[in-house]
Amino acid sequence: MRERKDEEIVKLSIEDPNHYKYLVEKYERRLLAYVKRIIYVNTEDAEDILQEVFLKAYRNLNGFNTNKKFSSWIYRIAHNEAISFLRKNSKRNVEIVNDLNKDLFDGISSGLDLEREYLEEEERKRFEKIIQSLDSKYRDVLILKFLEEKDYNEISEILEISSGTVGSLISRAKVKLKSLIEENGKSK
């Protein structure tokens, strides 16, 4: 079953829910990390969100277009559920986890050709704050491109924006990030 394509497993899961576990197991860790990256919640909240993601995906399996990529579809659901969670809980004191791990930092910084000095620990913390201060539309594309390693078409499907818009958001995000880093450097 693990050798089969996701799209085939979807068809089998509609007939027999026991096959669905292969999809859930395959995407659980990836999506948990993704949700935590885009809305900075703790593991417990992220797991609650993820449960809703997989349940929603299961209910809507017949709405999935098997000519498209399942991973883009489920990432889209995860993205929407995460944003929805944030909106519902904006008044609640949701624990914001400043836990951009090393992978995130390395992923983005190597993709942006940042100078060596920013790789020091103190500077990395400043960088984490800068990333968090970015508008979500920029942060989302940076995470999908440099961490989730999605291509433009996949990002387009996940965020439901045109490929052209993906390209221009990434360009603008890089410019914005560099300018924020420079500003932050000057205010030291």
Added chain:
Amino acid sequence: MGKVSRDVLEKIKKENIKPIPKWHFMLKKSFVWNLFIVNILFGSVGFAIIIYLLVNNEALLDVSLVGNLWQWIVLVIPILWIILTLFFFFVAYYNFTKTEDAYRFSVGRKLLINIGITILLGLVLYTGGLSEKLNDLFAKNIPFYTHTLDTRFKIWMRPEAGFLAGEILELNEKEFSIRLLDLSGDEWSVVYRDAFVKGRVVLQKGEVIKLIGKSSSKGRFAASEIRPWQGNGRGMQER
């Protein structure tokens, strides 16, 4: 198997959760597309009728028929049809944005696609003669349509300014007189002895004509020119 996986699969089994049936998604998809088609069609009809009303309006190129530029804007431009067409266009655009793959297109491209379809379909309806038929249909079946949406009415129902239009009820060729039922339903006695009759006009009972002349008193009109109701009066020879 992770915690989430276990919890999800357990919940699916315990609550007997089932996937929503396929027909639900197919119905939703076709509903969205049908809404788009209907609205783009309405927008195209509006566009076709705008072309028809402009092309069949002599005043479009002859400001003297209406007096001044402001009157020209008010009387010649089918403003209500333009508003209606824009309304249906934007509703169709909104419907299009809700289709499955619309996100692939930028806003500009989506607008261009919708404009392109509206114009193309509108031109097809116009060249096929459907805009004239539809305009007549609306005039016959919608109360006050002629008074409000057909710009030709506003120009040609100004007897005090020397413009009159209506249907020939009775014709007396010996005395060069016509009994006319105007577009508002009032009767007129028209004398056309010295009138310039445009080539395409057929003076017979039931024919709808436009008249330029002078209203001598209520219900009496002396015509100096007779034109057919359809057309813009250009390229026609005197008989």
